[in-house]
Amino acid sequence: MIKPVASFTQAKWQSIRASYWFVPVCMMLIAFCLGYACIYYTPVFISESLFRDYLPTVPADTASDLISAIATSIITATSIAFSMTLVALTMASSQFGPRLLQTFMDDRGTQLVLGFFTSTFVFCLIALHRVSVSDTDTITSSALSVLVLVIGIFDTLVLIYYIHHIARFIQVDEIISRCYHECIRSLSHLFTLTDEKKNHQCLKPSAIVDSPVITELSLTESGYVQTVDYHHLLNQDGIQGIDILVRAGDHVVPNETLLRIHSTTQIDDERKHYCLSCIVLGKKRTSLQDPEFSVSQLVEIALRALSPGINDPITAMTCADRLTSVCILMAEHQFPSQAIRNTNTNIWLKRRTYTYESVLNTAFDQLRQAGEKHIDVMIHLVRCLNVMRKQLPQEYIQAVDTQISAVNDLVSAHIGCDKDRNDVTAVVNIGKQLH
Template identity: 45%
Template sequence: MELYPITTKIRAYWETISTSYWFIPACLMAVSVVLCSLCLALVQRASIPGWLLAFFPIVTQSGAQQLLSTLATSIITATSIAFSMTLVALVMASSQFGPRLLRTFMLDKGTQVVLGVLVATFLYCLISLHHLSSITQNEDALSIISASSAILTILDVVCIIYFIHHLAKFIQADEIIYRCFSDFLGDIDSLLPRPEDQPDERPLTEELAVRTSFSITLFSECNNYVQTINYRELINRNPDIIAGLEVFVRSGDYVAVGDPLITFYGRGEISKEMVNKYRKCLVFGRQRTPVQDPEFAVSQLVEIALRALSPGINDPYTAITCLDRLTSACVIMHDREFPANCVVNTSTNIWLLRRTFALASVINTAFDQVRQAGESHMAINLHLMHCYKTLKNHLDTKYHPLLKSHAKATMYLASKQTFSDKEQDELDQANKRFLQTA
C-alpha cells in the first residue's frame, strides 16, 4: 500500500501508521461490521432459489447457532496462534538482525492483512451470532448467514496457509536484505527528488546568501529526532518579510531542548509569533524514519552485516550479501542529484542555507563499520575490494580518492591480521586490480 501525501507531516504520520499492526486490522474490522450489518438487513427478507440449495443448505436456528459458535471459537484460536507466530518471528529478527529491523517486519503488508482478515471474520461471526435470535421465521436467511460465515472461514484457512509460508520465507536473511533494499528503492524519489520536481528552486552560492541584521532564531522545544523538514514551505511563506533562512538540522538529527533549529533573516523586524508558526514545518518523533534520511536505509543494511559478523553469529555470507546491496544503493544514489546546500526560490527570492546529505557520507556510512567489524575475515576484505572496484567503475572520478582511502584502510586493517601467504597474495591482487581500474 503506497501513499503520496501532499505535506511532509502527513508523510511522517503515514510512516508511523504503515509500520503498525493495528491500522489494517482495524480497517478490515470496520469493513466486517458494515458488511455484517448489510447482510443482516438484507437476508431477513431474502429467499434462496432452488438451484442454490446445494451451496446454501437449509439449517435450523440451533444448527446455525452451533455452526457460528464453532467458527468463532476456531477463528479466534487461529488468530492467537498467528499472533504468537508473529511475535516469535519478531523476537528472532530482533536478536539476529537487530531491533531496528523490526520496522521492516512490521511494514510487511502480508502479515497485517492476514491478521486483519482473521479478526474481521471473528467479528463477523460474533455479530451474526448475536443477531441470530432475531431471525426465527426465515430459514433461508439462516442458511445465507451460515454459508457466508463458512465461506469467510475457508478464506481464513487459505490465509493461514499463506501466512505460514510467508513467515517462513520472510525470516530468511536474504529476504530481509532484499526487503530493506526494496524499501530504499521505494523511497528514493522522496529521499532524492529530481530537479524537475522542484522547478521553482535553483542552486545558489553561499556568498550570495546575504545575512541581514534583522535575525531571529527558532529553538527546539523537545528532545526528539528530526523526522522531516518541509523545505518548500519554508521558502514560500512571508516573502515580504523573510529574506533567507539558515537551517541547522537535517532529517535524522537528534535535538535537545534549546538547540537552534532555524535562523531567519528578515528585510525588517521579525516577530516571535510569526517565527513560531514555522514549527509546523518540522516534524519530530521518537525514532528516525526513511522519509527524508538516505542514510537510514543504508544503516539498516549495515546493521544486518554487523550482526552477521559478530562472534555469536559469524555469518560472513550474509555480510557479503549486504555489501552487494550497499554497493547497488550507492550506484543508484550516484545517478540522482543530491540537494544543494544553498538554494533560492525563484518566485519569492527567499534563500535557504541547510545541511544536506552527500554521496561521500553515504559511502562512509555503508563501508566504514563493516570494514572494521570484518577485518579478521579474509572473505570480507576481498569482497570489500571488489565493491570498491565496482564503485570506481560507476562513480565520477571525484569520488576515486575517497574509494582509494577506503581501499587503503582495508589493506591496513588486513595487514594487522595473521593470514596465510596465499590469502595475503589474493588480497594484494585484489588491491592491484582496484588500482588499475580506469
C-alpha cells in the same frame, strides 16, 4: 498564519501505516458493514427456491451452532497467528537488531492475515447475533451459514499461507532482500529536494550574505528530525533567508538552535512558530528524508553477523553486495544543493544536506572496521568497491578510492600468510588498473 501540515501528516502516516492495528481495524470495519448488509439484503435478493434447489437449508438453531464453532476456531487461529508474530519479532530483535522491527511491522502479509482473522470473527459475531433472534427466517440463517462456512475454509488456507510466510520471512536472505527493496523504493521521495522546480535556483553558500537581523529558533523538546518542509520555508514574506542547521536523521536536544532567520526587522512570534512547525521531530529516525537510515539497516545486519557471538561473514558479504547496488543506484540521482533561492519570493535557504560521500561512508565505514580481522570479508569489500568504480560517475571515484585505500591499510595489519597477502594485493591492483 496557517501551519503547514503536509510534513507532519506524512510522518504520522508513516508510523500508522507500519502499525499492526491499522489494516486489521480497516478490515474489521468492512466486515462489520458487510455483515449487516448480508442480514438486510439477503431476503431481498435471494429467493427461497435457490436454497431448495441448490443449497441446503439450515434452521436458525443449527446455524447458531455452526457459526459459534467457526467463531471459536477463528479466535483460536488468531491467537496462534499473534503468538507466531511475537516469536518472529523476538527473534528479529535479538538476531538482526531492534531497529529492523520496523521492517517486520511494515509487512503487509502479516497485517492482512491478522486482518482476515479478526474481521472473520467480527462477521461471525454479527451473524450469530442475527440468527439468535427468534423470528429469523430460513433464508437468512441458511445464507449466513454458507457465508461463514466459505469464509472459514478461506481462513484455513490463510493460516497455511501465514505459517509458510513466517517461516520464510525470518530467513536472513529474505530479510536482507526486504531491506534492500525498501531502500530502493524510498529513493523516489528521498531525492525530492533536488531543486528541480522551476522557481528554485541553486546558489553557492559563499554567495549568501547575512542580514542585519538574525533570529535563532529552538525547541524545548528533544527527538529525531523526521522531515523538514523546505517548500513552506521558502514561500514566506517578510524575511530574506533561512539557515537550517539540522537535517533529517539528526538528534535534537532541548534548546538547540535549529533555524536562523535572516530579516531586516524583528519577526513576530507567529512566524517563529510557523518556521519551527516546518521541522517535524519524532521518537526515532525514519526513511522519509534520510537515505543514510535506509542504508544503516543493511549495515546493522552485517555488523551483527560479524559480532563474535554470531560470526557469520557470509551474511556480511551478502549485505555488502546489496549496499553496492544501493550506492550505484543512488549515484544516478541528483543530490540536493546546500543553498537555493526561490526566484518568486527571493528568499534564500541554506541547509545541511546529505552527500554521496556521506552515504558511501555510512555504507562501508563500520562494515570495514568490524570486518578488519576477516580477510575474506575485506577482500569482498574491495571487490564490491571495484565494481562501483566501473559504474559510478567520475565525480564519485575519489570517494571510492578513499574506501579502497582504507580497506587495504586496515587489512594489512592482520594478514598472516602469503596467500592472503597476494589475494588482497591482486584485488587492490585491479582497482588501480581501473583507475
